[in-house]
Amino acid sequence: MAATTIDAPVTYRRERGLPWGSPAVYFVALLLIGVMLAPVVYIILGGFRTNAQITVDPAGFPGPWNLGNYVDVLTGDTFWQEVLNSTLAAAATTAGVVALGLMTSYVLARYQFRGRGAMYSLFAAGLMFPVTVAITPLYILVKTLGLMNSMPGVILPQIGFGLPTTIIILVPFLRAIPTEIQEAAEIDGCSRIGFFWRMVLPLSLPGVITVGILTFIGSWNSYLLPLFILNRESSFTLPLGVQAFSSQYSVDTAKVLAFTSLSMIPALVFFSLFERRIVGGLTGAVKG
Amino acid sequence: MTDPTRDTVRSVQGSPVSVSPAGDGATPAPSPAGATRAPASTAASTSTVLDAGPSRAPGRSRGIGWRARMEIALLTGPSLAVFLAFVVFPVLMAAYYGFYSWHGYGRPVDFVGLRNYVNILQDGTFIDALWHNAAVVVLSLVLQGPAAILLALLLNRRMRGQSLIRVLIFVPYVISEVVVGTGFSLMLQSEGAFNGMLRNLGLGSLANDWLSDPNLAIWSLAGILTWKYIGFATILFLAGLQGIPVELTEAAAIDGASYWQIQRRITLPLLGPTLRIWAFLSIIGALQLFDLVFIIWGQYVSSTAGTSTMATYMVTNGRNAGNYGYGNAVAVVLFVISLTVALLYQRFVLRRDTEGALTGRSR
Numbered sequence: 001m002a003a004t005t006i007d008a009p010v011t012y013r014r015e016r017g018l019p020w021g022s023p024a025v026y027f028v029a030l031l032l033i034g035v036m037l038a039p040v041v042y043i044i045l046g047g048f049r050t051n052a053q054i055t056v057d058p059a060g061f062p063g064p065w066n067l068g069n070y071v072d073v074l075t076g077d078t079f080w081q082e083v084l085n086s087t088l089a090a091a092a093t094t095a096g097v098v099a100l101g102l103m104t105s106y107v108l109a110r111y112q113f114r115g116r117g118a119m120y121s122l123f124a125a126g127l128m129f130p131v132t133v134a135i136t137p138l139y140i141l142v143k144t145l146g147l148m149n150s151m152p153g154v155i156l157p158q159i160g161f162g163l164p165t166t167i168i169i170l171v172p173f174l175r176a177i178p179t180e181i182q183e184a185a186e187i188d189g190c191s192r193i194g195f196f197w198r199m200v201l202p203l204s205l206p207g208v209i210t211v212g213i214l215t216f217i218g219s220w221n222s223y224l225l226p227l228f229i230l231n232r233e234s235s236f237t238l239p240l241g242v243q244a245f246s247s248q249y250s251v252d253t254a255k256v257l258a259f260t261s262l263s264m265i266p267a268l269v270f271f272s273l274f275e276r277r278i279v280g281g282l283t284g285a286v287k288g
Numbered sequence: 289m290t291d292p293t294r295d296t297v298r299s300v301q302g303s304p305v306s307v308s309p310a311g312d313g314a315t316p317a318p319s320p321a322g323a324t325r326a327p328a329s330t331a332a333s334t335s336t337v338l339d340a341g342p343s344r345a346p347g348r349s350r351g352i353g354w355r356a357r358m359e360i361a362l363l364t365g366p367s368l369a370v371f372l373a374f375v376v377f378p379v380l381m382a383a384y385y386g387f388y389s390w391h392g393y394g395r396p397v398d399f400v401g402l403r404n405y406v407n408i409l410q411d412g413t414f415i416d417a418l419w420h421n422a423a424v425v426v427l428s429l430v431l432q433g434p435a436a437i438l439l440a441l442l443l444n445r446r447m448r449g450q451s452l453i454r455v456l457i458f459v460p461y462v463i464s465e466v467v468v469g470t471g472f473s474l475m476l477q478s479e480g481a482f483n484g485m486l487r488n489l490g491l492g493s494l495a496n497d498w499l500s501d502p503n504l505a506i507w508s509l510a511g512i513l514t515w516k517y518i519g520f521a522t523i524l525f526l527a528g529l530q531g532i533p534v535e536l537t538e539a540a541a542i543d544g545a546s547y548w549q550i551q552r553r554i555t556l557p558l559l560g561p562t563l564r565i566w567a568f569l570s571i572i573g574a575l576q577l578f579d580l581v582f583i584i585w586g587q588y589v590s591s592t593a594g595t596s597t598m599a600t601y602m603v604t605n606g607r608n609a610g611n612y613g614y615g616n617a618v619a620v621v622l623f624v625i626s627l628t629v630a631l632l633y634q635r636f637v638l639r640r641d642t643e644g645a646l647t648g649r650s651r
Contacts, residue, residue, distance in 0.1 A: 129375055
């Protein structure tokens, strides 16, 4: 998966003669990659070892390779249940944040009305309210609403806390769409809502994708909120599952490592597919 | 909306994310042309958001009709509802609960005034946690900043394999805190892989209790945080670097400037706004650090190992101890500290960006 995204530009650049860096630069780069990847590699390889191997030499390679841990995790019910819960939470949060954020950003960027500045400030102030501060009342609120141990109990607050960042990233995108395009659309008989569907959505796609990826990964990895809201094991998301698994099987290090490495695959795949978009999206602005 | 929120909103207005809204006019606005010409940083691109006063914003100037009103209500209604219910309301409730001694059953009735706050500030464990937070703030800035700048410069060079390196460098940032915490706590324990590696390399004398030794634990934490979040800093800096016009560096190169001179005299100053925004995010993140500490050290070990933070203190002494009123008071203290730091930072550091934008316009 990563290969496809990487190969194309490299070959494209090779035609224009992308220079080789100096050996020193490559040495530094290699060293860096080694440091960045070593812990991940340790977790993945550790899953292929047995506990006896780990005890004898904690830093060694698998020998012989042992698939048992991964097979155990993949054939168990807990892992798949947690993957399902995490996927559900992340997908619903992303959909909600993108839909609501886009609607609100559209209004904030392209409508004239009293209170617009105040509304923007209200959402922007949300950046100063991290989940950490609101977590206890949030827990009580969710409990009062009867949403404990349920996905909506995690999804709704996550949408709320995802909105500020989303709106701050999307408003410049929507504002950058030239007024001429809107006027032309109006002359052609396009309503403002029609303009939203036909022009705004396609033109703001880079920003939407950036926001979507950040939200998805954020939700996939989120820990504090699920820790408070989800207490029943059947409702656990992957991060809670990893923690529960590692305390339940604390003596079975190899299995914990296998579980841990499997749980990080989806976020990694997701990111490597869209990495270019994230860097592009943060740079901002629609060209055109 | 009640008065407290209004105050907060107003006081946050000057923060880097919400530059003077339309009609405020107090803050000098960077010229729109300047901002679109050089979107060198997130600061520059966000500053375009609200600088546009009524004169510049698209849309017609005549009063809005009922149709537009309805569209506005329909489009913003759902997000306002979710945002007010699940973000603003809980934050306000935290302030309210903080004045009560309350254990989570029924309504809070035992009003204790400021006693929770007095207790917090007199609790040595909280003061320790506060110092740990301060250490994490400093260490994050000092360790991650320079390293991430060098990394971004490296990744911004045109050379073969750079795309691959870019993807790999961001891997730790994408992995969840729980995975990182679980992995590192297994690796860094006294019989873990890190010490094992040191012994295999013949450096057994360097082996240590990386997690439980109070003199080392905070450094281990800083190391793990650097490893985890340097990718984010690098993403930001790369985005900033790509906004710097190539013409400038080319001109300098023609004038005979060396690579490092160019970075020192041209790239770094132009990267300034991005750097300051990153530092802001990093400081706030470090003040609210929770996940990694809670996962690696747990609620009991973290205070003896010297890595407890305000947030872990809040969870340990609030929810886990059943003292919801007290926990909320800690949350308020945490929030007030973050807000104060944010406002001071805004006042003394980020203001330079506005000045820079002004000189940019007059030039």
